[in-house]
Amino acid sequence: MNVQKEWTAVCAVDDIPVLGARQVRRPDGVNVALFRTASGAVRALLDRCPHKGGPLSQGIVFGESVACPLHNWTIRLDDGQAQAPDAGCTPVFAVKVEGGQVYLRRDQLLAPIPALAAANCDGAACASAEAP
Amino acid sequence: MNKLKLVLVGNGMAGVRALEELLKLAPDLYDITVFGAEPYPNYNRILLSPVLAGEQTVEQIILNPLSWYAENGITLHTGKTVVEINRVKRIVRADDGTEAAYDRLLLATGSNPFILPVPGKDLEGVIAYRDIKDTETMIETAKRYKHAVVIGGGLLGLEAANGLKLRGMDVTVVHIMPWLMERQLDETAGKLLQKSLQDRGLHFRIGAQTAALLGNEQGRVRAVQFKDGSEIPADLVVMAAGIRPNTELAEKAGIYCKRGIVVTDTMQTVTDPRIYALGECAAHRGVAYGLVAPLFEQGKVAANHLAQFGIGRYTGSAVSTKLKVTGIDLFSAGEFMGGEGCEDIVLSDPFSGVYKRLVIKDNKLLGACLYGDTVDGSWYFKLLREGRSVGDIRDKLMFGESHLGDTGHQGQSKAATMADSDEVCGCNGVCKGTIVKAIKDKGLFTLEDVRKHTKASASCGSCTGLVEQILMFTAGGDYSATPKKKAMCGCTDVSHQEVRDAIRDEHLLTIAEVQAKLGWRTPNGCSSCRPALNYYLISTWPHEAKDDPQSRFINERAHANIQKDGTFSVVPRMWGGETSAAELRRIADAVDKYKIPTVKVTGGQRIDLLGVKKEDLHNVWRDIGMPSGHAYAKGLRTVKTCVGSEWCRFGTQDSTGMGKKLERATWRMYAPHKVKFGVSGCPRNCAEAGIKDVGIIGVDSGWEMYVAGNGGIKTEVAQFLVKLKTEEEVLEYTGAFIQLYREEGWYLERTVHYVSRVGLDHVKKRILDDPEGRKALWERLQFALQGEPDPWFEADKARVDTRQFIPIVPVEVRQGEPA
Numbered sequence: 001m002n003v004q005k006e007w008t009a010v011c012a013v014d015d016i017p018v019l020g021a022r023q024v025r026r027p028d029g030v031n032v033a034l035f036r037t038a039s040g041a042v043r044a045l046l047d048r049c050p051h052k053g054g055p056l057s058q059g060i061v062f063g064e065s066v067a068c069p070l071h072n073w074t075i076r077l078d079d080g081q082a083q084a085p086d087a088g089c090t091p092v093f094a095v096k097v098e099g100g101q102v103y104l105r106r107d108q109l110l111a112p113i114p115a116l117a118a119a120n121c122d123g124a125a126c127a128s129a130e131a132p
Numbered sequence: 133m134n135k136l137k138l139v140l141v142g143n144g145m146a147g148v149r150a151l152e153e154l155l156k157l158a159p160d161l162y163d164i165t166v167f168g169a170e171p172y173p174n175y176n177r178i179l180l181s182p183v184l185a186g187e188q189t190v191e192q193i194i195l196n197p198l199s200w201y202a203e204n205g206i207t208l209h210t211g212k213t214v215v216e217i218n219r220v221k222r223i224v225r226a227d228d229g230t231e232a233a234y235d236r237l238l239l240a241t242g243s244n245p246f247i248l249p250v251p252g253k254d255l256e257g258v259i260a261y262r263d264i265k266d267t268e269t270m271i272e273t274a275k276r277y278k279h280a281v282v283i284g285g286g287l288l289g290l291e292a293a294n295g296l297k298l299r300g301m302d303v304t305v306v307h308i309m310p311w312l313m314e315r316q317l318d319e320t321a322g323k324l325l326q327k328s329l330q331d332r333g334l335h336f337r338i339g340a341q342t343a344a345l346l347g348n349e350q351g352r353v354r355a356v357q358f359k360d361g362s363e364i365p366a367d368l369v370v371m372a373a374g375i376r377p378n379t380e381l382a383e384k385a386g387i388y389c390k391r392g393i394v395v396t397d398t399m400q401t402v403t404d405p406r407i408y409a410l411g412e413c414a415a416h417r418g419v420a421y422g423l424v425a426p427l428f429e430q431g432k433v434a435a436n437h438l439a440q441f442g443i444g445r446y447t448g449s450a451v452s453t454k455l456k457v458t459g460i461d462l463f464s465a466g467e468f469m470g471g472e473g474c475e476d477i478v479l480s481d482p483f484s485g486v487y488k489r490l491v492i493k494d495n496k497l498l499g500a501c502l503y504g505d506t507v508d509g510s511w512y513f514k515l516l517r518e519g520r521s522v523g524d525i526r527d528k529l530m531f532g533e534s535h536l537g538d539t540g541h542q543g544q545s546k547a548a549t550m551a552d553s554d555e556v557c558g559c560n561g562v563c564k565g566t567i568v569k570a571i572k573d574k575g576l577f578t579l580e581d582v583r584k585h586t587k588a589s590a591s592c593g594s595c596t597g598l599v600e601q602i603l604m605f606t607a608g609g610d611y612s613a614t615p616k617k618k619a620m621c622g623c624t625d626v627s628h629q630e631v632r633d634a635i636r637d638e639h640l641l642t643i644a645e646v647q648a649k650l651g652w653r654t655p656n657g658c659s660s661c662r663p664a665l666n667y668y669l670i671s672t673w674p675h676e677a678k679d680d681p682q683s684r685f686i687n688e689r690a691h692a693n694i695q696k697d698g699t700f701s702v703v704p705r706m707w708g709g710e711t712s713a714a715e716l717r718r719i720a721d722a723v724d725k726y727k728i729p730t731v732k733v734t735g736g737q738r739i740d741l742l743g744v745k746k747e748d749l750h751n752v753w754r755d756i757g758m759p760s761g762h763a764y765a766k767g768l769r770t771v772k773t774c775v776g777s778e779w780c781r782f783g784t785q786d787s788t789g790m791g792k793k794l795e796r797a798t799w800r801m802y803a804p805h806k807v808k809f810g811v812s813g814c815p816r817n818c819a820e821a822g823i824k825d826v827g828i829i830g831v832d833s834g835w836e837m838y839v840a841g842n843g844g845i846k847t848e849v850a851q852f853l854v855k856l857k858t859e860e861e862v863l864e865y866t867g868a869f870i871q872l873y874r875e876e877g878w879y880l881e882r883t884v885h886y887v888s889r890v891g892l893d894h895v896k897k898r899i900l901d902d903p904e905g906r907k908a909l910w911e912r913l914q915f916a917l918q919g920e921p922d923p924w925f926e927a928d929k930a931r932v933d934t935r936q937f938i939p940i941v942p943v944e945v946r947q948g949e950p951a
Contacts, residue, residue: 010940017933017936018682020933024940025940025942025945026945027945034940053697053698060663062657062658062662063655085584085585106944
C-alpha cells in the first residue's frame, strides 16, 4: 500500500504567482487551491470556503491567510481554519517542494471530500464534512 | 529574556481597555498585574443605570470575566486599593500590604463622586451613585423604604431617579440650576425633558439649594432641608452632583496633578515617563473626560506606546451625550448654547415633543441639541467632528441625513421603535434582536466589533446608522464616536488621507515602499488595504507606478465578475448603449458555443452573460470581439443614454452621440469606486441622469451638468453643478470633476460620499472658479488614460496574469476524465 504515500508533481513553484494562487483539478470537480506566500512557501487547501463554498484560490493572499472572494472570510493557509469570530475550516493538503517542483499526495488528491475532512479538520467545525 | 512588568491600578473600563489594546499589539511583552478596589472583574459602569432600572443584571454587564484575566496570564487583585507608589524602587503597595514591582505603571483610578459638604452627609441612607455597591444599596433600599431624593439633575442623577422610580420609590430630584442637564441641554430642551419625566411620576425641586440632611434617632436620614427652610421626606439620598478625578494616590507619589493627573499626548504623566494615566483620572490639555468614547481613544494611544511602537498621539476628543432613560430620546454635542457670532437653526414642535437646535458658526456646525428625535445625532456629530463646511447643505441640515431613502430595511430609521424580529441588515439578514444579543453577550463596543460578530452593516453599509443607534441603546454611551482620523485598516494607524498624501509628497511607487515608509504592522497588508494602496499608487503616478494584480480583488484580476457559484459574468462594452446586428450575432454564437446559461440585459444598457467558466473567459472575449465593459471594475462602468434628438420627437440634444463621446473619452479609467454617467436629451430625463455620478441633461440652449448622484444603497439625487453650451465643455467639465474625484477620493468612496465629505463648494471652487485648474485636471485624466490597454485583448500590457485561466490537471486526474 505504499501507493498511498506517493507524491505526484503538479507544477513548478514559479507557476504560482507570489501572493497568488493556482487551481489544481481533482476528480470530483472541487479543486485544490495552491497558494504561494511572500516568503515563498507553498500551501494547499480544498478550494472551497467553509462559509458558502467560495473558491479560495480567487481570493487575496496576505501573510499566512487568504480572504475569500465571496464574503471576505479570512482562512488560514496552514490549517484551513477561519479567523475568529467566524468559525469553520476547509481541508488542508500536504505539500512537498523539491527542486522547484510542487508535489501533492496522490491519495489526498483522489480522496473523496468527507474523507479529507475527517482526516484534516475538526470534524464538527468543518462544513466540508458533508458531501457536496 | 525576562518580561517587563506592567502594573495597572484601577480595574475599570479605561484601564482594561488599554490592556486589551496592548495585548493585541504585543501579547508577550509584559507580565501584567491589575489592582482593583472593587471585588468584581471589569464591568460596564455605564450600564449601572439599566441594572438599577431592572432592565439588565450585574452578570450581564461584566465585560471581562475572571477567565479573561487567567487566559491572558494577568495577575488580578480585586478588593485591594493601592495606597502607595514608591517611584524610586518602582513598587506599588495595596492597603492589605500586597506589593507589586513595575517597569511601567498605568493609573486608571477613575473619579470620585462629589459629596455636598452639608450637615448630615454621613447619615445612613446617604450614598453616591458610582459602582455596583451603590446600585445594590439603592435596589435594597427601594424594597424597604418609600421616599428617595436625588441631588443633582444631570445625566447620572436623572438615570438614578428614573431607576428608583421604576423600583417603586417616590422620587424627587433636587437641582440647583435653572433647568435639567444644563451642561448638555438648552433651556427649551431641558424643560421638555422635565415635563416628560414628570409625566412618568418624578417630582422636581428646580433651583432649590440643599441646606442640610436631617436624621432620625437611629442615625438614618429622614428629610432634606432647603435654604428656604422647607423640608421634604427622604429615606434615601443619592448624591449625583458631579464627579472629581481621583488623584489622591498620584498626588501622594508627587505626580503633578491639576484637575486630574496631568498627561501628555502620549498619555504619560508629565512627572514620570514610566507612569501613564488615562480615563477619568487623567487631565489631557486641561480636560478630564467623563465619557467612554475618549477613554477608548486614550487606551489605544497608551497601548501603542506601551507596546513600544511609539507612533500614536492623543489629541483630544469631541464628545456627545445621550441619556439612558428608556423611551426618552435626547442627544447633545458641541457648543449647543451658541454665543458670539453664532447662528441658530431651530425646529420646535412641542405637541409631538420634538425640539432640535443646531448651532452654526462660520458655516460650520458647532453644536447640536436634539430632543424627541435623535435619529440624526450621529450624523450631526460626524459633521461637527470633521468640521467641514455645511454652507452647501444648510437648507437641508435640519431635516437630517435620513430624509432620503436608504434601502434594505423597510424604511426604518428609528432603531428604538423596531421589534427584535425586524431585519436591520437586509444584505446579511440580521435582525435587531441578534445584534442586541451579540452586544450584550459578547460585550461589544464598536461598530467594527458588531460587524465582525453579526455581519450586520458589513456588506453595503446602508444600515450603519441603525446599527450605531442599537449600539448606543444597548451598550450605553456614544460608541459611534470614531476618532477624527480613522485608520485605513488593522494593519496600520494611518488614515486614507495620510496614505494619499505620503504617496504624492514622497513620490512612492510600490506597495512595499508605502508599507515600509508608513510603518505597516503586517508583512504584506491585508485584503482591505492592498487594493486601496494599489489604486492610490496607479492613480497618483500613472505610467510610473506599476499595477499589482495580486493586490486587486478577483473581479479586477480576472476582468470579469465572480458569481456565487465561482463562475464569472462577461459584460462587453456597448458605447452609449448602442449595438448592432453583427455584435448581437457574435454574442449569440458565443452563448451557444460556451453553453452560457443566462443572458441578461443590465441596468446600464448592456448585455450580461452569466455563468461563464473561468477557463472559457479568454475565448469568450475573443469570440465576441467587443471591448471590455469594465463591469467588474472600480472605474467607469457605463454611460447610459436616451435616444435623443436623432429620433425622439421631444429630444433637444443628441444625447446618444454625447454619451458615446463621453464614454470613449473616459473608458478604461480606474477610480476609488465604480463610476456611472448618464446623458439625457431633454428634461424628461429618460436616461435617469439625476442619479448618476455625473448626469448630463440636454436643454434647448445646451447642457446641464449634475454631479454626485447615486441610485444604489442610498438614493441620492445629483446636485446641479453648471450649465454648459458645447459638447467640448461637457467633456472637459466631466473629465475634470471625475479626475478630481480620482485624485482626492478615498478608496471605496462613491462620488456622493466624496462630495459630501469635501463639500460641493470645494468642487465648485476647483472646477468652476479655476479654469486653469480645471483644464489641468482634464489633461491629467487624458494623460493617465493615454495608451491604457484593453485587458481583454492586451493581456500583457494590462499585466493580466493569464496563468489563472488555465487549471492544472495532474496526470492521475486527467486519466480519470472522459476523453
